[in-house]
Amino acid sequence: MNTVSGSAAAQGGDTRRPGGGSGETVAVVGAGLIGRAWAIVFARSGFRVRLHDQLPAALENCLATIGERLADLAHYALIEESPDTVLARISIADSLADAVGQAVLVQENVAEKLEVKRELFTQLDALAPADAVLASSTSWLPASSFTEHVPGRARCLVAHPTNPPYLVPLVELAPAPWTSVDTLARARELYERAGQTPVTLKKEITGFLLNRVQSAVLSEVFALYRDGYADAEDIDRVLKDGLALRWSFMGPFETIDLNAPGGVVDYAQRYGGTYREVAETAVAFDWDPDTIARLDAERRSRLPLESIEQRSAWRDRRLMALIAHKRGQPET
Ligand SMILES: NC(=O)c1ccc[n+]([C@@H]2O[C@H](COP(=O)([O-])OP(=O)(O)OC[C@H]3O[C@@H](n4cnc5c(N)ncnc54)[C@H](O)[C@@H]3O)[C@@H](O)[C@H]2O)c1
Incomplete structure (x- = not known):
């Protein structure tokens, strides 16, 4: 059911390309293992990244850690610009509203707890621009389990990365039954521009494809x-x-x-x-x-x-x- 198409996919994901993001903003919410990794993916392909976490401690050494990963990637020629240039596109947002206010895409990466995601998606829908795509990195939870109650649920879906997404390009797009066709198409286009290789699930299943x-x-x-x-x-x-x-x-x-x-x-x-x-x-x-x-x-x-x-x-x-x-x- 691999529906890969497009130039990035044909190359197995070309994660080095700067310019894919054209300076648009992606909000990365949750700055743990996966949130930091997503920040690298989007920043190196030219998106501005606003990184937010509810715990100030999680943000403390965040940019320094990301800088170290970028230096590794530069060593293997997996980024085309200098680590400093890529790092300069990532900034910390102190509030959720500030993080998502200008976003074309919100990538949620908080704890794998249904209640936490349910509550957060309500907030994201209220705070993000009306045309922003709201995507969750969840490894197992179907989008319908945490977006049913959300007024803008048509713009919500799962975009499950493979750890670490700056090395492994696969991203599984798993829409809920109410996710709009337009949201899915825009999500696919954004992840391809970020150099990832999206595949699309035709219906919901726990664990999506990769984990199954x-x-x-x-x-x-x-x-x-x-x-x-x-x-x-x-x-x-x-x-x-x-x-x-x-x-x-x-x-x-x-x-x-x-x-x-x-x-x-x-x-x-x-x-x-x-x-x-x-x-x-x-x-x-x-x-x-x-x-x-x-x-x-x-x-x-x-x-x-x-x-x-x-x-x-x-x-x-x-x-x-x-x-x-x-x-x-x-x-x-
Ligand atoms: N770790 C993996 O290999 C992996 C792979 C693919 C997908 N995922 C998924 O990515 C998500 C994050 O996983 P992780 O491994 O990065 O977890 P993590 O524990 O490293 O990070 C989660 C972060 O979210 C923050 N957070 C919690 N609630 C929040 C809220 N309401 N608002 C803002 N920040 C909040 C926490 O403070 C923490 O820093 C999970 O849904 C997980 O299933 C993980």
């Missing part, structure tokens, strides 16, 4: 681990040295289409029965604490908790190098 696919993969790898078929390191290897090599540039449908001489029908005839058998005998993982504790012991023996931050920075550098590589490759 991730959920299916996690359920199977945990079940294999729970039932003692391999240790965690080898199961991880199945992805990183196996399936995910292809998946970093083509999807599973494209993959199977090329894995039988006659394409997808041929593939289904050859292997469909076996896949059906696997599905019928699978015992889904129910997130039982014993299996989690066993995995934790295995992971912690390889990576002590105190090294997680360092390892995360390594992961981000690897991701930047991969994205820089992908950018130089032809799509077809």
Whole structure:
């Protein structure tokens, strides 16, 4: 159901382009992990960003942290302007009204709590310009669950990023039944101008597309681990040295289409029965604490908790190098 179109999408998202935003303002509400990352996305593509958080403490070192990320991106040529030029487009707004007053798009990134989002969307609708798109970064909540009561609910939708959105361009646009066609089209155009790769859900479902696919993969790898078929390191290897090599540039449908001489029908005839058998005998993982504790012991023996931050920075550098590589490759 990937409905990617447009120039940014054709390139797998070209997140470096300055000028996509043409100086328009995006309000980023909630300055935690995802809000700060969105600020980078919009600022580097030329939007002015007004960043707001209800906790002054969350805003304290915000610009300095964003500056550090921008320096990393510059190192991998993932921004076209200097970090200072991009950073200068981001400013802190002390009040919600001030943040959203001039916005063409409001990107909400507050805690994943239904009541908090319900209340905030009421306020955003009252404070933002009448034609602004109101988008939530929620990972799991359908837009209808927190916008039904909002007078301007036709301009509300989910725009779920993948962490961190300044490296991973996918954004899932998930409208509520009452989101207008115009809102969806404008959202799509704004995220493409921001260099992201939007995909559109045709109807609501908890977890949207990405988290549901991730959920299916996690359920199977945990079940294999729970039932003692391999240790965690080898199961991880199945992805990183196996399936995910292809998946970093083509999807599973494209993959199977090329894995039988006659394409997808041929593939289904050859292997469909076996896949059906696997599905019928699978015992889904129910997130039982014993299996989690066993995995934790295995992971912690390889990576002590105190090294997680360092390892995360390594992961981000690897991701930047991969994205820089992908950018130089032809799509077809
Ligand atoms: N962390 C991820 O990997 C990830 C990925 C995709 C989407 N998301 C979604 O993004 C959203 C934010 O997640 P996060 O990881 O950045 O959380 P976070 O805890 O890092 O940040 C949330 C911020 O929102 C602020 N906040 C809370 N209520 C507010 C309000 N009413 N007004 C203004 N600010 C408020 C908090 O002070 C905090 O700084 C969630 O909906 C989450 O599901 C997270």
